[in-house]
Amino acid sequence: MIQRIAIIGLGTMGPGMAARLARGGLQVVAYDVAPGAIERAGSMLGVAEGVLDALGIAVPPAGAGTVRFTDDIADAVSGADLVIENVPENISIKADVYRTIDSLIASDTIVASDTSGIPITKLQAHISHPERMVGMHWSNPPHIIPMIEVIAGEKTAPHIVTTIRDLIRSIGLLPVVVKKDVPGFVENRVLYALLREAVDLVERGVIEPEDLDTCVSWGIGYKIAVIGPMALLDMAGLDIYKSVSSFLNADLSNRDDVAPMVLEKTNASKLGIKSGEGMFSYTPEQTKALQGERARKLVAVRRILEGRE
Numbered sequence: 001m002i003q004r005i006a007i008i009g010l011g012t013m014g015p016g017m018a019a020r021l022a023r024g025g026l027q028v029v030a031y032d033v034a035p036g037a038i039e040r041a042g043s044m045l046g047v048a049e050g051v052l053d054a055l056g057i058a059v060p061p062a063g064a065g066t067v068r069f070t071d072d073i074a075d076a077v078s079g080a081d082l083v084i085e086n087v088p089e090n091i092s093i094k095a096d097v098y099r100t101i102d103s104l105i106a107s108d109t110i111v112a113s114d115t116s117g118i119p120i121t122k123l124q125a126h127i128s129h130p131e132r133m134v135g136m137h138w139s140n141p142p143h144i145i146p147m148i149e150v151i152a153g154e155k156t157a158p159h160i161v162t163t164i165r166d167l168i169r170s171i172g173l174l175p176v177v178v179k180k181d182v183p184g185f186v187e188n189r190v191l192y193a194l195l196r197e198a199v200d201l202v203e204r205g206v207i208e209p210e211d212l213d214t215c216v217s218w219g220i221g222y223k224i225a226v227i228g229p230m231a232l233l234d235m236a237g238l239d240i241y242k243s244v245s246s247f248l249n250a251d252l253s254n255r256d257d258v259a260p261m262v263l264e265k266t267n268a269s270k271l272g273i274k275s276g277e278g279m280f281s282y283t284p285e286q287t288k289a290l291q292g293e294r295a296r297k298l299v300a301v302r303r304i305l306e307g308r309e
Ligand SMILES: NC(=O)C1=CN([C@@H]2O[C@H](COP(=O)(O)OP(=O)(O)OC[C@H]3O[C@@H](n4cnc5c(N)ncnc54)[C@H](O)[C@@H]3O)[C@@H](O)[C@H]2O)C=CC1
Pocket: 008, 009, 010, 011, 012, 013, 014, 031, 032, 033, 034, 037, 085, 086, 087, 088, 089, 090, 093, 096, 097, 114, 115, 116, 117, 137, 138, 139, 140
């Protein structure tokens, strides 16, 4: 049974994940190599807890469900039943973490990666007892989005997938087991197909960035939260899909590299909210207001989709 969880990496994903797991009654110990990240994570924890209250997720009994921060990786993983690796999307950084923890954990400690899409088979080549490694792909913001993909690599033992799936269910979240270890799994294959086309349309001057967002959020996005893509095909009619896809598929972006617009921005350190500018610009005040507004709206939508309002 999983009771004690170590989270390695406290950037965008780690703090919300820690808050959500603790709210599920689990004991979380959270570590980052950067002292500044640990400090930021401490303040993000309180914000995430407020959102979990707004979502109506019950607080566990006193003493259960804790988050402790540490700047010592050995302390973080000591006695852990599950380690969730949450460091940048780079195989060599992730492999370094696996090598470091290998001698610090028991041979049956489950090691999960929150990778956005590196095949688990590639990651488990860097750890001993690869059968205990599994993909556990959360979605951002992790304290609000309930779906988590669970992915086995070629060497993952089937009971590890079941254990993680059951853990996710036991704290009221929604596991989806992906049947093949394909790059990007399912969520990001679908998201990146959409993002490739969206970036291409903006880059080619077909639409302004703000209008692209209005079109997708109020057209596809709002609808797809209620009617998933497979159900949408049936709602539209497969005959319509056949006609449209017969001419449109060939015209969609099929570029296999990163779009120049994205490279220009990343080369200029325009990374989005975290750097104050990306596709749009953000002052610190705007960022704070935007994050609050987005959390409120996501909470309201989720409560309605769950039939709680
Ligand atoms: N940002 C997103 O929307 C999502 C990201 N992911 C995946 O989750 C993982 C983490 O992503 P983010 O939180 O966005 O990254 P991030 O870059 O915001 O944070 C990564 C953190 O890892 C820390 N770190 C780096 N090397 C470390 C080490 N050796 N030991 C301990 N900590 C270390 C950094 O100091 C940083 O705080 C990546 O694999 C990413 O692809 C998954 C779902 C969504």
